[in-house]
Amino acid sequence: MxxxxxxxxxxxxxxxEWADVKPVPQDDGPRPVVPIAYTEEFRETMDxxxxxxxxxxxxxxxLQLTSEAIHLxxxxxxxxxxxxxxxxxxxxxxxxxxxxxxNVAKENSKNYQIWHHRRWLAEKLGTGAIVKELEFTKNIxxxxxxxxxxWSHRQWVLKALGGWEDELEYCHQLLTDDVFNNSAWNQRYFxxxxxPLLGGLDAMRDSEVDYTIEAIIAHPExxxxxxxxxxxxxxxxxxWANDPRISSLCxxxxxxxxxxxxxxxxxxxxxCSGFQPGPEFKAAVDDLQASDTGPSDSGLGxxxxxxxxxxxxxxxxxxxxxKSHLPSVTV
Amino acid sequence: xxxxxxxxxxxxAEADLRFVYCAAAISYMLNDWSGVDKEKAKGYILNCxxxxxxxxxxxxxxxxxxxTYCALASLRLxxxxxxxxxxxxxxxxxxxxxxxxEWIVQRQTVGGGFQxxxxxxxxxxxxxxxxxxxxxxxxxxxxxxxxxRDSLLTCQSQYGGFSKFxxxxxxLYHSYYGFTAFSLLEVPxxxxxxxxxxxxxxxxxGP
Numbered sequence: 216m217x218x219x220x221x222x223x224x225x226x227x228x229x230x231x232e233w234a235d236v237k238p239v240p241q242d243d244g245p246r247p248v249v250p251i252a253y254t255e256e257f258r259e260t261m262d263x264x265x266x267x268x269x270x271x272x273x274x275x276x277x278l279q280l281t282s283e284a285i286h287l288x289x290x291x292x293x294x295x296x297x298x299x300x301x302x303x304x305x306x307x308x309x310x311x312x313x314x315x316x317x318n319v320a321k322e323n324s325k326n327y328q329i330w331h332h333r334r335w336l337a338e339k340l341g342t343g344a345i346v347k348e349l350e351f352t353k354n355i356x357x358x359x360x361x362x363x364x365x366w367s368h369r370q371w372v373l374k375a376l377g378g379w380e381d382e383l384e385y386c387h388q389l390l391t392d393d394v395f396n397n398s399a400w401n402q403r404y405f406x407x408x409x410x411p412l413l414g415g416l417d418a419m420r421d422s423e424v425d426y427t428i429e430a431i432i433a434h435p436e437x438x439x440x441x442x443x444x445x446x447x448x449x450x451x452x453x454x455w456a457n458d459p460r461i462s463s464l465c466x467x468x469x470x471x472x473x474x475x476x477x478x479x480x481x482x483x484x485x486x487c488s489g490f491q492p493g494p495e496f497k498a499a500v501d502d503l504q505a506s507d508t509g510p511s512d513s514g515l516g517x518x519x520x521x522x523x524x525x526x527x528x529x530x531x532x533x534x535x536x537x538k539s540h541l542p543s544v545t546v
Numbered sequence: 547x548x549x550x551x552x553x554x555x556x557x558x559a560e561a562d563l564r565f566v567y568c569a570a571a572i573s574y575m576l577n578d579w580s581g582v583d584k585e586k587a588k589g590y591i592l593n594c595x596x597x598x599x600x601x602x603x604x605x606x607x608x609x610x611x612x613x614t615y616c617a618l619a620s621l622r623l624x625x626x627x628x629x630x631x632x633x634x635x636x637x638x639x640x641x642x643x644x645x646x647x648e649w650i651v652q653r654q655t656v657g658g659g660f661q662x663x664x665x666x667x668x669x670x671x672x673x674x675x676x677x678x679x680x681x682x683x684x685x686x687x688x689x690x691x692x693x694x695r696d697s698l699l700t701c702q703s704q705y706g707g708f709s710k711f712x713x714x715x716x717x718l719y720h721s722y723y724g725f726t727a728f729s730l731l732e733v734p735x736x737x738x739x740x741x742x743x744x745x746x747x748x749x750x751x752g753p
Binding site for chain 1: 596598599602609642647649652654656658663666688690693
């Protein structure tokens with residue numbers, strides 16, 4: 216048991232080194248509404264915290280006290296703020312502080328104050344913190360691969376400090392673990408478009424299209440790579456519509472006759488963006504029509520919407536609306 | 547390019563779309579925009595629109611139902627987007643509306659509830675965050691109301707209120723957003739909602 220834990224066992228009021236401090240009780244006013252039933256330990260620790268906060272005592276014992284207060288309630292942003300003031304005043308070793316945060320974060324990985332404190336530390340430590348920050352967020356993500364705070368911090372570290380070298384590979388690892396992890400796909404986009412080491416979206420597009428198509432073929436029902444694929448073309452609808460790999464992909468998935476919702480909606484978007492489908496597309500879509508549907512001379516766009524109304528019934532109203540909002544010239 | 551955003555406390559804390567929304571909502575309620583640079587706020591919001599059409603909390607972050615609500619509600623409160631965007635034939639909207647729409651209608655999961663992010667489980671509160679965005683856009687008709695309602699009811703607690711997932715204990719946050727989701731569904735027993743502020747019309751405008 217280290218000395219910190221032992222000190223927590225002895226109430227603050229009984230510790231000789233705190234004898235000179237008069238605790239400051241919480242002022243809830245004369246008739247508090249729904250007063251919280253604090254434990255004795257909590258109440259006392261916070262009474263002493265208030266004392267050093269009010270007197271602005273930035274000392275080692277104050278630092279220790281903030282650790283205890285944080286363990287009792289990691290959401291108290293005033294305590295975190297004061298802790299930062301004390302760390303600065305003491306010119307404390309911020310690398311040790313990183314370890315302190317990591318310990319608290321393990322139990323509270325979705326606490327905003329912790330992540331803000333971590334960022335403050337990383338800002339102060341600068342590029343020397345890169346390795347530790349990437350390691351830390353990786354640890355948190357290994358427990359919850361979609362923790363939004365972790366991803367936010369990781370993106371900030373990369374943009375503000377650097378460390379892009381292994382990021383694309385990291386995304387690939389996460390997608391190998393779970394190809395449905397949309398956070399990993401989002402991070403991939405972030406790296407591909409933002410990494411100073413990769414040459415930008417235009418340079419990366421071709422290899423990314425191939426990567427994404429492979430992921431789609433394996434799981435066409437996975438919405439993430441379909442969105443990613445579209446994102447690779449950004450606002451450039453013309454290139455999107457005319458890239459034969461996209462339309463071929465749609466045709467390939469449609470031909471399997473299963474898990475086709477995104478293949479259909481992608482084909483619909485291609486058509487709305489000017490793609491001129493050949494007869495093989497009409498044939499593939501017709502094959503998906505209900506068996507009691509007679510032949511029609513609707514445009515392909517309309518037919519696609521009709522199929523989607525049937526196979527994606529949760530969104531029937533949306534597909535009906537899309538049908539009535541097709542560009543006037545569709546095949 | 548200077549990126550503006552808002553922080554929750556003046557002494558240093560995180561900055562993202564949540565606080566843009568808080569600033570917009572407060573300014574709107576006070577009818578005093580002197581504390582907000584609307585153009586800069588608009589610019590920041592637009593930078594938060596992701597490659598898939600939804601909005602993340604900061605530029606580059608994953609599209610998220612809550613962040614998307616903050617984005618759309620802020621733009622609406624600041625007067626940058628019209629009511630019922632979808633029925634307007636304008637293609638000059640400042641956001642990529644078709645892409646947003648495509649993203650957001652897919653947030654209704656097979657059980658009927660709304661998810662906050664792609665490939666994540668449905669959670670009661672997104673009935674408001676995501677449902678609210680659709681309401682702002684004029685796309686309420688794209689929600690499968692029956693199955694949303696059924697899904698929300700599986701999260702209603704025997705003690706009253708709602709939980710995040712079925713079978714868990716209720717708490718205020720999910721209870722509040724469970725109720726607002728039902729208001730959006732326009733059940734007769736609940737008051738109409740002022741979507742952009744997340745409170746009843748009556749509270750927003752007076753009796």
